[in-house]
Every structure is written in structure tokens, then in C-alpha cells.
Amino acid sequence: MEEKVKEIMSLIFNVDIEDITEDSSPDNLENWDSLRHMNFVNALEEEFDIELTDEQVTEMMNFKLVLAVLKEISPSSA
Amino acid sequence: MNRIESYQVGDTAHIEHLITADDIDKFVELTGDDNRLHVDADYAKKTSFKGVVAHGMLGASFISTIIGKHIPGDGALWVSQNLQFLLPIRIGDKLTIAAEVIHVQKRQKLLTLSIKIINQHKQLVQTGESQVKVLDLEESKIKMEQELQKKVVLVTGGATGIGAAVSALLANEGYHVLINYRNNKMGAENLKQEILAQGGSAKIFQADVTHRESVEKMVQATIREFGAVTALVNNATSKIIPQEFDTLEWDDIETHLRVQIQGAFNCITCVIPELIKHQGSVVNVSTIYTSSTPPAKLSGYIMAKAAIEALTKSLAVEYGPQGVRFNTVSPGMTETALIADIPEKVRLLTAAQTPLKRLAQPENIAHAIAFLLSDQAQHITGENLKICGGSVMI
Structure with missing residues (x-):
């Protein structure tokens, strides 16, 4: 799951996959703005066949939290 | 001679x-x-x-x-x-x-x-x-002055987490440290050995702070061993177990009150003559969540922490004229075993919502406590120092 999330982030935020770390967040990824965040959410929903709640969308404040939210939804993917 | x-x-x-x-x-x-x-x-x-x-x-x-x-x-x-x-x-x-x-x-x-x-x-x-x-x-006179300068601290719950960091730091700063523990004898013993290996001075003492007699014995042992008590850190706390309010029994609430309020009461009343004698200082450990929106389902814990802050202010007023200072530290979520039962997502969210983007380390809290006990803080009493990475700014 982790690698897949990184691939999506790389694509959406237009950043090299090697530059994505567990500390990546809107604070250090210039392109991670509110508009692209929604694109990111859509891409995650499509990739993992899930539907994120508004609360979960706002909780995904950095890479580690994205993984935590996804694991909460589908623990088996962890 | x-x-x-x-x-x-x-x-x-x-x-x-x-x-x-x-x-x-x-x-x-x-x-x-x-x-x-x-x-x-x-x-x-x-x-x-x-x-x-x-x-x-x-x-x-x-x-x-x-x-x-x-x-x-x-x-x-x-x-x-x-x-x-x-x-x-x-x-x-x-x-x-x-x-x-x-x-x-x-x-x-x-x-x-x-x-x-x-x-x-x-x-x-x-x-x-x-x-x-x-x-x-x-x-x-020199010997007497040295005695007066002697720093002896009693740290309740001093074997793990924030308490262990406080014990280690104060020992490093020249305090004789009495490490109080209730169950974790091995942790206390290991910590003592670490302090001794670094040239510090420490003893361990098993006592349940809710038992008056045990606390009296602990204080007596501290005075017997180190000759004084000049500082107290009321750090012992009850375990944080999230529980919905309508499932709580009064005993659940009372557990928090007993450990944090009765425990602090027992320790303070037993050491206060020493603190007056040596112009000592007390730091009580609270939580940032008394100053901000608390997490759900922790009512007993939060209630007890709010009470200890009130106790701190009351005693700061009462004992200020006798030269004894009382302060509180209010840590934000800190990386200790105490938060083991808190879901990872909550911890990550807390860190993400903190301006410094991380949870506190026990050492961060220990440094604040050491400051409040020190002479650098000699005009600070009744204060509540927040150590939360900026998550609460009042």
C-alpha cells in the first residue's frame, strides 16, 4: 500500500517518488495544496476502491496519516 | 577533626x-x-x-x-x-x-x-x-552552606516516562534523587544504576502515593539518606483508559482523584516542613488538555488534572510567604508508555496539528520541570507552563 500511495502522490503532486518520505506533508510539498488534495483523495478512492468520509479527508494531513486512515478502512491492506 | x-x-x-x-x-x-x-x-x-x-x-x-x-x-x-x-x-x-x-x-x-x-x-x-x-x-559555616545548597528531589512515578526523564536530568544537574515507584521495580533499579554509572546520586523507594503511611516512610527515608528534601515532583499518574462517561463507575473517577490529588496531597503535606526549611519548590504534572479541548472519554483523568492545577495555585498563595514555590507543567501528548492505548492515528493527528509537528519527548518535559525547580525560576510561582509544541497558545 505504501508504495502505491507514493506513486499516486508523485503523480498528483508532481514530485519525484524518491522525494516522498514519511514526513511528507503540505508543509514540505509545494504542490500539495487544497485543490490537489481533493485530486489526491479521488485517486486514492479509485485505486483502493474506497469512499473516504469528510473527516477522513481532513485527517490525511501528511503521508503517515494517509497510511493510518487507509489502514483504518482496510486493515488487511496494511 | x-x-x-x-x-x-x-x-x-x-x-x-x-x-x-x-x-x-x-x-x-x-x-x-x-x-x-x-x-x-x-x-x-x-x-x-x-x-x-x-x-x-x-x-x-x-x-x-x-x-x-x-x-x-x-x-x-x-x-x-x-x-x-x-x-x-x-x-x-x-x-x-x-x-x-x-x-x-x-x-x-x-x-x-x-x-x-x-x-x-x-x-x-x-x-x-x-x-x-x-x-x-x-x-x-562552609559545611552548613553546602548543606543548604544540597539539592534533594523526590520524584513520584519516577521510574518511567516523564518521571524517569526528570529523575535522570535532575541527577545530572547534581540533585540527589529519590525515585519513587509503585510496581516497576526493575525500571527503577535500572534507572538508578544508570544514574550511578554517570556519577549521580539516586535511591529507589517503593510506595503507593495514595497510602499516607507509605509516603511518610518514603519521605523519612529520603531525609535519612540525603539529609533533606528540597524539591518534589508530583508526577505519579493513573493509567489513561478512554471510557465513555455513561459506563463510568464512581470508582473509575476516584482512581484518578486518589492517585493524582490524594497522592499529591500526601506527598506535599509530608515534605512541606522540609520545603519551608530549605526554601524548596514543587512541580505538579498536569496535561495540556485542561487548557484546550480535551479528547473524548477521559473525563476522570482530565478532572483530576484540573484539580491539581487548582491545588498548585492555592498552595502557591499559601506557601509563597514562606518561600516555597508551587508550579505546574502541562505537557502535550508525550511519547511515553502512558499513551500506548491511544490509537496511532490520533497520535499522528495530534503531531500534525501541532505547530512543531511532533509529539513531546519526555526530556522536553523534564527540562521544563528542572527549570521551574531551579533558582532561575525563583520568582515564578503558581504558574502553569505548557510544553505542547505550540498546540495551545493562551
Whole structure:
């Protein structure tokens, strides 16, 4: 799951996959703005066949939290 | 040992000094004795001395030097002196001032010194006997001051998490540390060994802070071991178990109140005479969630923490006039075993919502506590210091 999330982030935020770390967040990824965040959410929903709640969308404040939210939804993917 | 014990008959010391015109000028300036025999060469020539003579007491003044700096040196109290002026002292004379112990009165702590002042021609120019008291007072005073400077802290819940970081840091800062634990003997013992290995001073003591008798014994043991209690850190806390309010029994609430409020009450009341005596300080450990929106389902824990903050302020007012300071630290979520039951997502969210983007480490809290206990904080009392990475700013 982790690698897949990184691939999506790389694509959406237009950043090299090697530059994505567990500390990546809107604070250090210039392109991670509110508009692209929604694109990111859509891409995650499509990739993992899930539907994120508004609360979960706002909780995904950095890479580690994205993984935590996804694991909460589908623990088996962890 | 009394310092008088280190002296015996026959002990000697001597100093030398060359008498100059400048010495005479300074003596005149100091005493106002400008008798012409000492300052007027023409006049002095007409006297039986046939020249300028130094003041007799100028030569004798070096007896003060030999007593004050050599026998017995520091702690000397010159109580009596007799003197015979045998020959005049002149400019250019090189004096040897010699003292020899001729009598030791141990009970009275008195030395009798034979004083001989001899010139460069080996002529005895002055002689006399000095009586000097050898004081232990200064040493006692130094020892007493050292005792007053001694720092002894009792850290409740001192074996793990924030308590362990506080114990280790304060030991490193020179405190004698009493590490209180309830169940974690191995953790306490390991921490003690770590402190000792680094040259620190620590003891461990098992006590449930809710048991008055145990706390009394712990405080007595601390005083017995280290001679004082100068600081207290009320860090012992109950386990954080999220629980919905409608499932709570009063016992659940009371557990928090017992550990945090009754525990702090027991510790403070037992150490307060020591703290008054040593102008000590107390730091109570609370939580940032009394100052901000608390997490759900922690009502008992939050209630007890709010109460300890109120206790801190009340005691700061009550004991301020006696020189005892009370402060609180309010940590944000801190990386300790206490938050083990808090879901990872909540921890990550907390960190993400904190301006510094991380949870606190126990050492961050320990440094704040050490500051509040220190002299740097001597005008801070009744304060609640938030250590939360900026998550709450009031």
C-alpha cells in the first residue's frame, strides 16, 4: 500500500517518488495544496476502491496519516 | 577533626620582608603617626638613633601576616599579644618574622606562639608571644552552606516516562534523587544504576502515593539518606483508559482523584516542613488538555488534572510567604508508555496539528520541570507552563 500511495502522490503532486518520505506533508510539498488534495483523495478512492468520509479527508494531513486512515478502512491492506 | 588537632609544639613558620621608605609612608598614611623620628631625616640624625627609624608596629604588623596566613592561617583569631621592642628597625632592614608553636590548648582551641623578628645581621629586634584561637567556625559555616545548597528531589512515578526523564536530568544537574515507584521495580533499579554509572546520586523507594503511611516512610527515608528534601515532583499518574462517561463507575473517577490529588496531597503535606526549611519548590504534572479541548472519554483523568492545577495555585498563595514555590507543567501528548492505548492515528493527528509537528519527548518535559525547580525560576510561582509544541497558545 505504501508504495502505491507514493506513486499516486508523485503523480498528483508532481514530485519525484524518491522525494516522498514519511514526513511528507503540505508543509514540505509545494504542490500539495487544497485543490490537489481533493485530486489526491479521488485517486486514492479509485485505486483502493474506497469512499473516504469528510473527516477522513481532513485527517490525511501528511503521508503517515494517509497510511493510518487507509489502514483504518482496510486493515488487511496494511 | 578539629583544626587545633593538627598543631603541635615545635611547629614553625616564617616570612621575610624588606623595610622600605614606601612602607613607612604607607604606615604614616594608614595610622597618621608622622612622628619626625620616622619621617624627618634631619631631625632623626639629631636623636640618639642617628637616623630614621621605622615604626615599631610596622615591624610587628607582620606578626599579623604570619598568623593570618601561616600559623594557623584561615580561621585564625588573634586574641592576645605581648611584645618587646629590642632594637630599632631601619629602612633597608631585611626582617625575618618567625613563629613557633610553644603551647597547644586543645580544649580552648588556643595556640601560643613564640614570635621572633630578626634582622639581616641576625639581631633579634622584636620578640613576643601571641595567643591565637583556631576557629572551626568557618569550616562549619562552609559545611552548613553546602548543606543548604544540597539539592534533594523526590520524584513520584519516577521510574518511567516523564518521571524517569526528570529523575535522570535532575541527577545530572547534581540533585540527589529519590525515585519513587509503585510496581516497576526493575525500571527503577535500572534507572538508578544508570544514574550511578554517570556519577549521580539516586535511591529507589517503593510506595503507593495514595497510602499516607507509605509516603511518610518514603519521605523519612529520603531525609535519612540525603539529609533533606528540597524539591518534589508530583508526577505519579493513573493509567489513561478512554471510557465513555455513561459506563463510568464512581470508582473509575476516584482512581484518578486518589492517585493524582490524594497522592499529591500526601506527598506535599509530608515534605512541606522540609520545603519551608530549605526554601524548596514543587512541580505538579498536569496535561495540556485542561487548557484546550480535551479528547473524548477521559473525563476522570482530565478532572483530576484540573484539580491539581487548582491545588498548585492555592498552595502557591499559601506557601509563597514562606518561600516555597508551587508550579505546574502541562505537557502535550508525550511519547511515553502512558499513551500506548491511544490509537496511532490520533497520535499522528495530534503531531500534525501541532505547530512543531511532533509529539513531546519526555526530556522536553523534564527540562521544563528542572527549570521551574531551579533558582532561575525563583520568582515564578503558581504558574502553569505548557510544553505542547505550540498546540495551545493562551
